[in-house]
Amino acid sequence: MKALVWHGKEDIRCDTVSDPEIEHPRDAVIKVTSCAICGSDLHLFHNYIPAMMPGDIMGHETMGEVVEVGSGVNGKLKKGDRIVVPFTIICGECEQCKRGNFSVCETTNRNKHLAEKVFGHTTAGLFGYTHLTGGYPGGQAEYLRVPYADATHIKVPDGMTDEQALFLSDIFPTGWQGAAQCDIEPDDTVAVWGCGPVGQMAIRSAILLGAKQVVAIDRIPERLAMAEAGGAITINFDKESVVERLNELTDNKGPEKCIDCVGFESHISMAQPDSVLDRAKQMFMLENDRPHALREIIYVCRPGGIVSIPGVYSGFSDMVPMGALMNKGLTIRTGQTHVNRWTEDLKQRIAEGQIDPSFVITHTVPLAQGPEMYRAFRDKQDSCVKVVLKP
Amino acid sequence: MFHFSNLVRSKGDPKIIATGPSSLTAADRLARGLGWFSIALGTLELLAPHRVTRALGMEGREGLVRAYGVRELLTGVMTLSVEKKAGLWSRVAGDGLDMATLLGEVRPSNPRVGTVMAALVMVGGITVLDYLAAQDVARQHDARRGRKRLYFDRSGFPKGVTAARGAAALPRPTSTPAAT
Structure with a gap:
């Protein structure tokens, strides 16, 4: 598949990479239909946040259609469901998740030992956001493996467009x-x-x-x-x-x-x-x-x-x-956003027509144009405010 | 494709098969090359100034060469940073200083005047590269590129700003009123 891959400071490439695979029963794989470049991706673009490795796939604002489900997802998701993927990976079971403090989930960071050294305690695993937060591949790609998918998702109601729903992943909440x-x-x-x-x-x-x-x-x-x-x-x-x-x-x-x-x-x-x-x-x-x-x-x-x-x-x-x-x-x-604390309410506000977050999109381009759009977004060229990528 | 960093990935994580086009422009790559050149030259000037002064017949000016080494290191770091434009223009200014210093050494009494002339030609070439890179980087990353649009029509509130003010501060109705 194609994916936007970090190779170093200011060096993002649209690479061919192997497809993600289910590796845990609670995983699901989605076919990405829309993803976006976030302002915080620019911190990684500039290599200001430590623990990025060449080969890391970027992106934490992603949505798509479920194409594969692990045996432990327990019916919470099925093939064909449209979901937005919150940027914080959550287990839904630990003490912090039960309190609604999803961005400090105690379970999902697979490099906890690193986070504990740097922050004192672990935070949640994040998509495409350094090995400090788990080194999980991000969603600026054609497919994304969603760990703990039974909890880490926001279902998109019928009739809501990608553009209206996508930003439930991060910037709106x-x-x-x-x-x-x-x-x-x-x-x-x-x-x-x-x-x-x-x-x-x-x-x-x-x-x-x-x-x-x-x-x-x-x-x-x-x-x-x-x-x-x-x-x-x-x-x-x-x-x-x-x-x-x-x-x-x-x-x-x-x-x-x-x-x-x-x-x-x-x-x-x-x-x-x-x-x-x-x-x-x-x-x-x-x-x-x-x-x-x-x-x-x-x-x-x-x-x-x-x-x-x-x-x-x-x-x-x-x-x-x-x-x-x-x-x-x-x-x-x-704090990082406790995405799932807010999303049911915000989804309803979008559905009711109180707000339409798609107003912020200024550029919609194919995934392959991602590398040049990182530049344009960073340099604020072409009146760029928000880029949506279509794999 | 073997990639060292693939070693840190789990079995199910995607791994690089082939690399594609990069966000780095040719100007960015040239700037990066010049930045590393600056670091290498600066390190030489700082750690082995006698070699430089001997080669150019300017013995006794080791302190000046060391100072130039520090300057090269500073501009090198700046050129390798996101602020590469400032780094490249600093390098152009530094090239001017280097040329002025070398010109001062073009005198009949200098037994290494031939080396000084060769160094002048080299610095001249580097100055041209620095200047072109600075111009190109400025052009590539200019915020004025592309169309300029204002977004006064993008409220994000389908029912208008007035209706939106305080709409979420109100308690939500517990049930939808029945249609009459």
């Missing part, structure tokens, strides 16, 4: 969780840093959850336009001061709820010297992350407010203003 863990109240101003795909979903989630005003911060005109279309007030940080504008919009009190959809690759700008220093340190392996957005969030957030971090951080971040964080009494909520 990720944006939703980012907003939901802010405990939004009707008087709240919610500020969202980063108008990439997750930021767009967080903006719409905050609107649906009833924020008084939602403010979106970015510098890319097409992304700001999309944010405005979704009901946000926008700030282009290349043209105006984020801190001044947010204070102006909140009677100098700052937004109650702040969502970091940027993560550890903050934009580098001479106007923000800390971002330049971060980049230099990152280049010489003196720091993993470039947390400029997080610093700004902590500085501008209203005392007593909530900082939600769905954006990905990889390791160590320098100069995070702990003094401001502590003295302002901010609450931080973060």
